[in-house]
Structures are given as structure tokens and as C-alpha cells.
Amino acid sequence: MSSSEAVEQSESSSPAGNPEFINIRTLRKTYFRGNEPVEVLRGLNLAIAEGSFEALMGPSGSGKSTLLNLIAGLDSPTSGELSIDGRNIGEMGEGERAKWRSQNVGFIFQTFNLMPVLTALENVALPLLLTNLSSADRKARAQTALEVVGLKDRMDHYPRELSGGQEQRVTIARAIVTDPRIIVADEPTGDLDRENADEILKLMVRLNREFNKTILMVTHDPAAAERATIIRRLDKGILV
């Protein structure tokens, strides 16, 4: 871990595995606004242990979502090294990254992003369509995931028939249904009231502790960040 990284350790840290499960070295990401380069991440160094629950905080434009997208394999770095469990994600091609994501990463979005034409069960089963599982196995797995998030009785409901908190729990079920090792959450409580936000955060803590998921969460909410075992702060593309 670089000396420039500011780390706040919570007292309730979960048992960590490989301390360099996610290993980032001099990571840079530059976007172009027209012809003008905008350096979002500036030579970031970071190691994230397996089974940790980390919160990324920082002002808008600090690069936290960009970092999350890079770790999730949604984007590729401009330079530097990004390896997860020994695999260099930055060097993977588009198709390889898509396959890696489907097996290793679960996504939780601020706006839930469920398919409105699919039921809760079908939404949860969606990532399993990319596997070789039979229809019955997919259904059984999706049911189990919904059970974990406490929505077994809402399986046949469409997103429009669910509350915001329930929608986010369906999103979490979708994120865990493939049993990924990493869960990335971008402002998971941003669209929820306090009560529902607390429920979602409790669920995430449970996923981290009981199921040993490595969770990376971008948030502006200090109360949400407190649930993480480690809080990292970014500003202008570097850890502060």
C-alpha cells in the first residue's frame, strides 16, 4: 500500500484472504473531451484484500466511479497494471473481459437498472443465461438468491410492483446469483430513504461476512461508508 493512500479501518473488519487480491500499480485513466485530455486517475497504487468491504469516497469527478469501472472490468486503463487474483484485467480483450465479468463480478447500481419487462425472478436469473445451467437449475439458483435477500414472496412481481428498497434487493440478488467473488456497488443507497438504505447496507455487510464477498462501494454517504471495513478517499485522481 502506498504512503499516499489514506485508509480508515473500521473496528468490525471481516477476515481477509489474499491481501493483494486486487492489485493496482501506477494506474492511469485519461479521457478525451474533444481534443482535450482529461486525466481522471493519475498513477494510482492500491491493494485490496480478498473478502474486504471497502468504501470509496470523494467529491464528484474525483475518479471513484472510474476506478470502480476499471476494477469491474467495464473499462480499460490508459496505463498501469490492474490485476485481480493474479489476472491482468487491463490486458484482456473486450470479449474476454465480458466473460470474466460474468463469472467474477456482481453489479449493484444506484438506479437499480432492472429490466422492467421481466419479473424479479427473471431479472435475477438473467446473468445465468450466459452459463450452461439448465432452465430448472437457473430457476432454483435465482430463487435461492431471492431468498437470501428476503424476497422469496415477491419472485413473480415486476419491478414496477416493488418498492425502491425491494428493487435494490432484487439487484443484489442478481449480483450474487452467479456467486461472484467481487461485488461492485455504485451509490447503492443513493436513491433510497434512510430505512431502506440501512436494510441494503445490512445485506451488503452480510454478504461480505457470511459469504466472503469482496465488496467495493462508491458512496457520498458517510453513514453508508461506515458500514465498510475500509474507507478510501480519492481527490483529483489520487488517493488522499
Add this chain to the structure above:
Amino acid sequence: MRLATLGVRNITRARFRVAMTVLGVALALVAFILIRTVLSSWTAAADFAAKDRIVSRHKVTFIMPLPYKYLDEVRAIDGVKEAAMSSWFGGKDPNHPNEMFGTMAVQPESILKIYDELEVSPEQKQAWFENRRGALIGDMLAKKMGWKVGDKVTLQGTIYPGDWQFEISGIYRTLRRSMDRTTFFFHYNYLNEWAKKNQPRSADEVGWIAARVSPGRRAADVAKEIDNHFDSLDVQTLSQDERSFNTSFLGMISAILSALDIVSVVILLIMMLILGNTIAMGVRERTQEYGVLRAIGFLPKHLAIFVMGEALTVGFLGGVAGLVLGYPLVEQGIGRFLEENLPGFFPFFRVPPATAVTALFLAMGLGLVAAAIPAYQASRLNVVNALRKVG
């Protein structure tokens, strides 16, 4: 749930828009089917013409008659199996003066041998042969005029003036599309006897002679022999096989046929744009969802399949709706009207099965073409931008 489930269910999201698109595609297909049916109906007479049938007429014009004696001479020419004459009578029903139908003086036995696609029951055929005032009429004419076997009918002659009494002896159906179903055939002897008495200059004349060639002989060769036979006489003939005769008529309206061809293609292009616009709107609205699908591991090809599948389904629905609307409209509505009122142009105005199948496949195929650009765009979208979340 399967991958296709999502694509198909997406169609139900903007129901009004999709319904309007399906209706738009359906109406475009109805127009397409109608135009193609007009074209096929117009060319049906040529397409279904008997290959072994020759029509001989006066070399100068159709209006000028041939001497009756030519009939026997044609029959005697090597390669001619059978020949029959026809003369245009130009009769009208005084009770329905605006109804147009062909009235032909013929020799019953020979005309049925030449035009063997005319189907008449043996009893009615015999009754017609034996009744000098008997008439054989097409089933559509019988239906239109309300005539049935045994009815006494009076026609007013235009070329041969006066009131002419007939009795309906039989009603024919046609086995091929080369003959119209509204012709009124009657005995040539009845006409010729009257002409000898009242209009001697028109006696012993025929309008044209139709012949069938012997097996193994080419119709074009026999037609040439007929024309050569009469070449040195005062009245010369122009003989053509039936297909050439009909095709030469179509040649006169080839510009109209070409224009209709172009219109049918333009209609398909409009249909494609309607479909493409709907699909593109759907893709634009679902950009974020496509971003989510890509994030959880779906590949660009999966998104392209979703979009193409949606277009294919909308195209198929539009195609089916087009056929459901088009078939009864063309066959029972416009078709029936045209067959009854313009039998000369449209003896059989029916949607050819090939046109119906083509229309359905075109709707789906053009749907795929229309979706190609939106599908490409969906497959190329940047996941991060699609999720609209840059920190």
C-alpha cells in the same frame, strides 16, 4: 426464461408505438400485395396461355373479318389439329345496359375442343349443341346478371341490330386462368342465317380463327405456315401463338407495368423506414439497459440478436396482419369487383400464393435490414457511457 424472452417482451413495452408500426407495415403490405396481384393478374393471360394454341386474324386489324371459308383451309394445313372460329357480336342486355361482357358467335363443338379449359357438364353441353338459340355463359356472368340455365334472355345487337332471343343452355367454369368467366357464347349459325337474310355483306365472315397444333409441332412454325398459305390471297392473315398474342397486348401497357413495379418497391422502402424508426427509438430508449446487460457479461452479439429479434418479430406481426387484412380485401373486395366489372383485364384477380409468401418474408427480411444500423449501434455502445456514470 430464454434469451429470446427478453427480446420478445421488449416489444410489449411501447404497445401503442409497436401497434402503429405493425399497422403501418400491414397497410404497406396490403398495398404491395394489391399491386403485385394487379401485375400477376394482368400477365396471367400470357402466363397461362396454351402453348399449342394459335390465333389467326386479319393482317391489317382485328376489326376486319376473315372469310368463313378460311376456317376449313386452316384445318387442312399440316400441323393443325383442330380449328374454331369466333365472331364478335357486341350484344347488350337492355335491362343492364351498363354491364359489359363479351358476346361471341362460335361453333359449339369446335370451340370447346380448342378451349378445353372451359368446363361444362355433359348434359348442359349437349343441350347447347342441340339448341340453335342456346347460349353458354361464364359462371361469373351468370352470377352478375342473375341468369340460370333455362332462362330466356334477350340481347340487343349493336353490330347486328335488333332484339336477339337466347336461352341459357349451360354455364361454364374455367380450369385455367387464360379465359375470362364472363363471356356469352352462342351459335354462329344463328347469327349467320340472320346475316344472310338481313345484312348480306356480313354473312359468311368470322372475326378470328383459333387453332391447336398437332403434337410435336411448334406453334410458331405452324403459325408461319398459316400466314404463308394465305399470303398470296386478297385477305392475308397474321397468326401468333396465344402467348405471343397476349404478350404483344401487354407490351402496349408495359410502361404502366413498370411504373407499378417501381411503386411496389417504393412501398417496401417506406415499410422498411417505418420499421427502422421504431426499432431505433426502442434501442435509444433502452441504452442504459443494454449497458447493464453488457456489464453483467452479455456480448455485443447478444445485443445485436436482441435488436434483430425484435425487428424480426415486429416484421412478422406486420406481415401476418398484412396478409390477414390483404387477403379478404383483395380476394373478396377489390378482386371480386374487378373480376365482375373489368373481366377483360382481370379475369382472375386472386392473390398468388407466391406473392403472399413473398410479402411475409419481405416484411421480416426488410425488418432485419432496417434493424441492422440500430443493432450495430447497440452492439458498439460503450458500457460505461451507457450506464451514464462517470465519477
